[in-house]
Amino acid sequence: MAEVVEQEKEVKVAKEPLFSKKNRKLFTDPITDDNPITIQVLGICSALAITAELKASIVMSIAVLFVLGVGNVVISLMRNIIPQKIRIIVQLIVVATLVIIVDLVLKAFAYELSKTLSVFVGLIITNCIIMGRFEAFALGNGPWKAFLDGLGNAAGYAVILIIVGFFRELLGSGTLLGIPVLGNPIPGEKTGLYALGYENNGFMLLAPMALIVVGLIIWVQRSRNVALIEEN
Amino acid sequence: MEKISDKNSYTVLFTIGMVIIVGSLLAFLASSLKEKIAENKRIEKQQNILYAMGVNENDESNVEFVSKNKVESEFSTYIKKQLVIQGDKIIEDDNAYLIDIKKEKELAKDAAYQRRLPLFIGEKENKTFYVVPIRGKGLWDAIWAYVGLDDKMVVQGVYFDHAGETPGLGANIKQRFFMDDFIGENLLSDGSFKGIKVAKGNADPKNIDKTDNEVDAITGSTITGDGVTAMIKSELKLYVPYFNTLK
Numbered sequence: 001m002a003e004v005v006e007q008e009k010e011v012k013v014a015k016e017p018l019f020s021k022k023n024r025k026l027f028t029d030p031i032t033d034d035n036p037i038t039i040q041v042l043g044i045c046s047a048l049a050i051t052a053e054l055k056a057s058i059v060m061s062i063a064v065l066f067v068l069g070v071g072n073v074v075i076s077l078m079r080n081i082i083p084q085k086i087r088i089i090v091q092l093i094v095v096a097t098l099v100i101i102v103d104l105v106l107k108a109f110a111y112e113l114s115k116t117l118s119v120f121v122g123l124i125i126t127n128c129i130i131m132g133r134f135e136a137f138a139l140g141n142g143p144w145k146a147f148l149d150g151l152g153n154a155a156g157y158a159v160i161l162i163i164v165g166f167f168r169e170l171l172g173s174g175t176l177l178g179i180p181v182l183g184n185p186i187p188g189e190k191t192g193l194y195a196l197g198y199e200n201n202g203f204m205l206l207a208p209m210a211l212i213v214v215g216l217i218i219w220v221q222r223s224r225n226v227a228l229i230e231e232n
Numbered sequence: 233m234e235k236i237s238d239k240n241s242y243t244v245l246f247t248i249g250m251v252i253i254v255g256s257l258l259a260f261l262a263s264s265l266k267e268k269i270a271e272n273k274r275i276e277k278q279q280n281i282l283y284a285m286g287v288n289e290n291d292e293s294n295v296e297f298v299s300k301n302k303v304e305s306e307f308s309t310y311i312k313k314q315l316v317i318q319g320d321k322i323i324e325d326d327n328a329y330l331i332d333i334k335k336e337k338e339l340a341k342d343a344a345y346q347r348r349l350p351l352f353i354g355e356k357e358n359k360t361f362y363v364v365p366i367r368g369k370g371l372w373d374a375i376w377a378y379v380g381l382d383d384k385m386v387v388q389g390v391y392f393d394h395a396g397e398t399p400g401l402g403a404n405i406k407q408r409f410f411m412d413d414f415i416g417e418n419l420l421s422d423g424s425f426k427g428i429k430v431a432k433g434n435a436d437p438k439n440i441d442k443t444d445n446e447v448d449a450i451t452g453s454t455i456t457g458d459g460v461t462a463m464i465k466s467e468l469k470l471y472v473p474y475f476n477t478l479k
Binding site for chain 2 (some may be wrong): 048050051052053054056081082083085086091092093097100101104105106107109111118122168169172173186202205207
């Protein structure tokens with residue numbers, strides 16, 4: 001009986017246009033008002049670890065976009081056959097398998113890229129956003145919705161990572177994507193801002209500053225949208 | 233009504249099925265890509281060795297290796313001899329560059345085993361380079377390097393790499409601004425081996441003093457830097473007896 005109801009639901013979902021308002025919200029909400037980092041406070045660990053430079057933030061964002069998009073679909077397709085008792089382990093296996101496949105293929109066909117990415121492999125597998133979305137969304141929704149939700153959350157994660165990476169690299173090293181933008185900081189040959197007495201803030205390169213930058217983003221976001229402030 | 237997916241037997245069967253599928257998928261993928269990956273690693277080693285003796289396509293600030301399709305021929309042009317040093321024995325071996333330093337270090341934990349030390353002798357513009365591969369520990373994972381030396385153990389070039397140091401911090405050991413500081417530094421001090429220290433606050437940020445056995449450290453990557461210091465000290469020391477025979 002339960003299965004029949006389930007099937008009926010499926011049919012209804014299929015009739016809904018692919019980009020209906022509800023579906024679009026699945027993608028756009030996590031970028032702003034339901035952002036995984038600033039609102040759900042997930043995925044903080046990797047946001048702290050790798051945002052010292054912008055390039056790493058971008059690479060990590062793309063990797064998570066891929067893993068979360070595909071992983072959500074896989075879990076969603078399997079949602080009716082996964083035994084309740086071991087669902088977390090099954091989710092973990094799906095993420096780990098996906099990541100290892102990507103890593104192996106890159107090692108064989110894009111070796112240079114794989115070297116840049118190898119640092120992130122462990123971080124992706126343990127990223128709580130991924131497990132969080134599998135558990136909270138993909139297990140209860142169809143593949144298309146799960147795909148949109150995955151992309152949306154990954155994009156929300158990416159936005160924050162890139163903002164944090166931008167400020168940390170700019171203020172910490174005076175570069176963006178490795179290119180000096182504030183002049184030459186080497187003593188004796190100072191140019192640009194450095195010639196005026198500006199110094200890089202080495203503190204920005206340390207992990208705690210990422211937390212403070214994320215905190216500032218949360219502050220800005222909540223003061224612009226008061227509805228987001230939790231009541232005690 | 234109990235759902236079938238709640239039953240213990242179903243859970244066990246599901247687990248077994250999943251393990252078999254995932255296991256065979258990964259095993260198949262790994263074994264079919266193995267050769268390609270090994271080939272990529274071999275090319276990388278050759279590129280690294282050549283880099284350490286100054287054969288590269290560097291521009292002003294980026295690391296550029298000899299291109300993939302040229303590396304084979306350049307390697308045989310520039311590398312004149314590959315040696316394996318094992319105790320007092322010195323053997324010539326054209327595949328010495330394939331020796332796995334990690335494995336050798338593992339084996340050497342057994343005191344009875346004499347570690348095989350590969351050494352690559354290259355020649356460029358009538359100058360002889362001795363390239364030494366070394367390996368050590370960073371903050372998160374392994375770090376390694378290829379160090380190009382002259383016969384007096386003065387660094388001519390170096391290439392650092394790592395398995396998983398923090399991006400933006402420890403990972404910067406493979407950036408030019410760090411690696412280039414080593415060029416010209418002495419490993420010896422008054423004729424005896426001292427190594428090169430990755431030092432904080434050594435009052436020589438432009439690295440003009442090449443005989444102080446120090447280079448400037450990277451902010452925020454103390455442990456990676458200490459790992460580099462330790463690696464240079466313990467690994468390059470093993471080659472001192474060989475360099476003594478060159479005098």
